[in-house]
Amino acid sequence: MKLPFMVMIYGAVGVAALCLATHPPGGRWVPPIAIVSAKPVAAAKAAAPAAAPATATSWSVPDVDKLPGDAWGKLVRLGRDLTVATYAHIGPEVADPAKHYAGNNLSCQNCHLGAGAKQFGLPFVGVFADFPQYRGREGRVGSLEDRINGCMERSMNGRALPLDSTEMAAFVAYIKFLSTGIAIGAQTSGRGAGDIPRLTRAADPDHGKLVFGQTCASCHGQDGQGKRHGPLGDAAGYEFPPVWGPDSFNDGAGMNRLISGANFVHSNMPNGTVWSAPALSAEDAWDVTAYLQGQPRPARAHLENDFPVRLQKPVDAGYGPYIDGFDRTQHRLGPFGPIEQKIKELKAEKSAGAPPTATPGRS
Numbered sequence: 001m002k003l004p005f006m007v008m009i010y011g012a013v014g015v016a017a018l019c020l021a022t023h024p025p026g027g028r029w030v031p032p033i034a035i036v037s038a039k040p041v042a043a044a045k046a047a048a049p050a051a052a053p054a055t056a057t058s059w060s061v062p063d064v065d066k067l068p069g070d071a072w073g074k075l076v077r078l079g080r081d082l083t084v085a086t087y088a089h090i091g092p093e094v095a096d097p098a099k100h101y102a103g104n105n106l107s108c109q110n111c112h113l114g115a116g117a118k119q120f121g122l123p124f125v126g127v128f129a130d131f132p133q134y135r136g137r138e139g140r141v142g143s144l145e146d147r148i149n150g151c152m153e154r155s156m157n158g159r160a161l162p163l164d165s166t167e168m169a170a171f172v173a174y175i176k177f178l179s180t181g182i183a184i185g186a187q188t189s190g191r192g193a194g195d196i197p198r199l200t201r202a203a204d205p206d207h208g209k210l211v212f213g214q215t216c217a218s219c220h221g222q223d224g225q226g227k228r229h230g231p232l233g234d235a236a237g238y239e240f241p242p243v244w245g246p247d248s249f250n251d252g253a254g255m256n257r258l259i260s261g262a263n264f265v266h267s268n269m270p271n272g273t274v275w276s277a278p279a280l281s282a283e284d285a286w287d288v289t290a291y292l293q294g295q296p297r298p299a300r301a302h303l304e305n306d307f308p309v310r311l312q313k314p315v316d317a318g319y320g321p322y323i324d325g326f327d328r329t330q331h332r333l334g335p336f337g338p339i340e341q342k343i344k345e346l347k348a349e350k351s352a353g354a355p356p357t358a359t360p361g362r363s
Contacts, residue, residue, distance in 0.1 A: 079174025093235035103158035119190030120275035126188035128179035136312035208291030244295035252300035
C-alpha cells in the first residue's frame with residue numbers, strides 16, 4: 001500500500017528501520033518488501049542522501065506496545081498486525097472467503113516500511129493530519145478511508161474494505177496513533193520516500209536489468225517472483241516478495257510510477273539501507289526501477305478515468321490519456337524536464353484564458 005501514503009504504487013508502499021524484524025501473530029518474522037535485493041551489495045555506488053526538510057518537525061514514533069489493553073489499544077495493535085501481515089488477515093489465501101479483500105499476498109508494510117514508521121519508507125507518521133485531502137487521481141476531496149481503499153484496490157490488487165468494518169477501523173486507528181502530536185499542516189521530517197535528482201536522460205531498463213541481476217535476483221529470483229515462507233495457499237506471505245507478476249501490485253499503483261519508485265528504491269534498498277546512507281547510486285535506482293516496472297503485472301481497469309483534471313496528472317504516470325503531447329514511453333521513462341516545462345506552459349495558458357496548444361488524449 002502506498003499512503004501519504006502506497007501504498008501503492010504497492011504504499012505501501014511507510015516503526016523501525018527496514019532491517020528490523022517485525023512479528024505478526026504466531027511469531028513468524030515478516031520482512032518488508034525489497035524492490036531490489038535484500039542483501040547488501042558492496043559494489044553499489046552510493047549517492048548523496050536526500051536532505052530532510054530543514055523546517056520539519058523531528059522524527060518521533062510513539063510506541064504501540066505501551067498502549068493499555070483496552071479497546072483502543074487492541075484496535076491500534078490490530079491495525080499494526082494488519083499492516084505487517086496483511087496476507088494473514090485479509091489476503092486471498094485466508095480460510096474465510098469473506099475476508100478476501102487483498103488480491104495478492106503482499107503486506108502493507110511492503111511499501112510502508114517498518115510497519116509504516118520508517119523515515120522515507122513511505123511512513124504513516126503524520127498522515128492522519130492530512131485528511132480530508134484533495135487528490136488529483138480522483139479529482140475530489142477524499143477521506144483517509146478512501147485513501148486506504150485506494151491502496152487496497154491498487155497496491156494490494158484487491159477490493160475495497162467496508163467503511164464500517166473492523167479492519168478499516170483498525171487501519172485508521174493505527175495511522176492516527178502513529179500521527180500522535182502532529183498538527184494539521186505540520187511538516188514531518190521523513191515523510192514520503194525522498195527526492196533524488198531527476199534524470200536528464202531517459203531511464204535505461206537494459207542497464208536496470210543488469211543491476212537487478214547483480215543485486216536483486218539472489219533473493220527475488222531472475223523471474224522476479226520472490227520466495228514464499230511456505231507452500232502455495234498457506235496464507236503466510238513471502239520471505240522475499242515478488243516485484244512483478246500476478247502476485248504483485250497492479251499497474252495503477254503509485255509504486256508503478258518511475259519517480260515514486262526510484263525514490264523509494266534509493267532511500268530504502270537493498271534491505272537495511274537508510275535514506276542517509278544510500279547503497280545504490282541515483283542513476284542505478286532510476287534504471288533498475290524502470291526495468292522492474294516494465295515487467296508484466298496485473299492490469300487495473302479504467303485507468304483512463306484517473307486524474308480527470310489532466311493538468312494535474314503526474315509526469316511519470318505510465319498510462320494515458322495525456323494533455324501535454326508527449327508519448328507514453330517518455331512518461332514512463334523520462335526525461336521529465338520537457339514534460340514539466342510543457343505542463344507549466346499549459347497551466348499558464350489556462351490561467352490566461354488561452355486554448356491549450358497540446359493535443360489532448362495522446363497516449
